[in-house]
Amino acid sequence: MDKKLLAILVCPACKGKLVYNKKAKELICRADRVAYPIREGIPVMLDEEARQLPADEEVPG
Numbered sequence: 001m002d003k004k005l006l007a008i009l010v011c012p013a014c015k016g017k018l019v020y021n022k023k024a025k026e027l028i029c030r031a032d033r034v035a036y037p038i039r040e041g042i043p044v045m046l047d048e049e050a051r052q053l054p055a056d057e058e059v060p061g
Contacts, residue, residue: 001027001038012045021060026051030059 011029026035
């Protein structure tokens with residue numbers, strides 16, 4: 001994931017900072033506990049494509 005792109009992307013719902021999970025290929029919003037997929041190097045920042053994180057799933061730092 002390009003660091004410059006990551007620096008400007010925000011959560012579409014709350015405008016909060018996103019955390020890149022390289023292993024899962026996701027951008028995670030800690031505040032909303034939502035993960036947005038990255039497909040073929042492109043972040044998919046759509047609510048209908050987002051995955052709600054379960055309460056017991058640890059959010060990477």
